[in-house]
Amino acid sequence: MTHPESTANPEIVLGPNQYGKAEVRVVRINRETPVHEIRDLNVTSFLRGDFAGTFLTGDNSKVIATDTQKNTVYAFAKKHGITTPEAFLLTLGRHFLAYEEVSGGRWTADSYPWERITVDGAPHEHSFVRSKQEVRTAAVTIADGVEYVLGGFKDLTVLKSTGAEFHGYPRDEYTTLPETTDRIMATDIAARWLYADDVDPLTADLDSLYAQIKRITCEKFATVHSLSLQQTLYAAGQAVLESLPQIEDIRYAMPNNHHYVVDLERFGLENNNEVFEAGVLPYGLMNASVTRRGAAPKPAAWDWIGDFI
Numbered sequence: 627m628t629h630p631e632s633t634a635n636p637e638i639v640l641g642p643n644q645y646g647k648a649e650v651r652v653v654r655i656n657r658e659t660p661v662h663e664i665r666d667l668n669v670t671s672f673l674r675g676d677f678a679g680t681f682l683t684g685d686n687s688k689v690i691a692t693d694t695q696k697n698t699v700y701a702f703a704k705k706h707g708i709t710t711p712e713a714f715l716l717t718l719g720r721h722f723l724a725y726e727e728v729s730g731g732r733w734t735a736d737s738y739p740w741e742r743i744t745v746d747g748a749p750h751e752h753s754f755v756r757s758k759q760e761v762r763t764a765a766v767t768i769a770d771g772v773e774y775v776l777g778g779f780k781d782l783t784v785l786k787s788t789g790a791e792f793h794g795y796p797r798d799e800y801t802t803l804p805e806t807t808d809r810i811m812a813t814d815i816a817a818r819w820l821y822a823d824d825v826d827p828l829t830a831d832l833d834s835l836y837a838q839i840k841r842i843t844c845e846k847f848a849t850v851h852s853l854s855l856q857q858t859l860y861a862a863g864q865a866v867l868e869s870l871p872q873i874e875d876i877r878y879a880m881p882n883n884h885h886y887v888v889d890l891e892r893f894g895l896e897n898n899n900e901v902f903e904a905g906v907l908p909y910g911l912m913n914a915s916v917t918r919r920g921a922a923p924k925p926a927a928w929d930w931i932g933d934f935i
């Protein structure tokens with residue numbers, strides 16, 4: 627048996643920290659009617675607060691075990707149901723904030739989309755097929771008594787086979803990229819958005835907002851004649867903020883999934899933007915926040931969120 631023991635060194639201090647249970651897989655079926663509803667979540671719970679003891683000396687007297695955090699996810703799925711990922715995480719976060727040693731935390735979820743199987747032209751009551759289009763995401767952060775709620779999605783893979791150009795960039799001795807007025811543009815869109823202060827995540831129709839943000843993002847990707855992926859990203863964010871006052875800040879991460887025109891002249895063939903080499907590493911990567919002028923920055927909502935600036 628080892629004993630808690632301080633290895634104090636005044637020159638070295640504990641910085642920001644959190645701990646919790648990662649990737650709790652919970653599936654909740656609502657069986658109130660024969661038409662079942664499904665929510666399929668991968669939840670991560672992180673607590674922040676008076677936990678220096680366990681990091682510094684292994685004093686666990688204030689630690690809410692990560693196993694307890696996991697169990698709470700399952701118990702809450704039963705007690706409160708899962709209306710939306712955002713509402714579920716907020717309820718979870720508020721529960722943990724009631725512990726004296728917890729001053730804040732971060733609760734995140736991936737939510738896997740299931741669609742009803744169609745049988746004889748009608749949606750089936752209790753059979754589903756996993757949609758592979760994109761994964762919904764949510765994140766709740768509680769810091770300094772303030773709740774921040776983010777919706778989002780990731781892995782929304784889109785491609786347009788024309789309507790994109792890239793030219794006009796400076797050339798130096800290391801520039802080899804040919805300019806183009808007609809290229810494939812493709813990306814795996816990840817987005818996170820911060821709800822405005824007057825949106826109550828427990829009662830607002832966040833499923834509808836989600837569908838609208840996905841639709842607007844895809845429409846802008848399709849219809850903006852793109853001079854750069856950066857331009858497409860901003861146009862999508864602007865369109866979301868213009869149509870949805872409920873959104874205060876939207877951030878995208880867009881890798882540029884390059885498609886290089888294969889040189890077929892070697893084989894005596896002409897390649898008129900028809901044959902491409904795809905999936906080439908490395909890839910470009912665009913990050914931006916699109917927000918409303920004068921909006922107060924809310925860094926606590928975004929710190930440590932990963933992939934987004």
Ligand SMILES: O=c1[nH]c(=O)c2[nH]c(=O)[nH]c2[nH]1
Nearest residue numbers: 792803853854855856882910
């Ligand atoms: O849309 C683009 N933006 C860039 O900044 C860039 N850089 C590059 O090599 N290709 C592209 N494409």
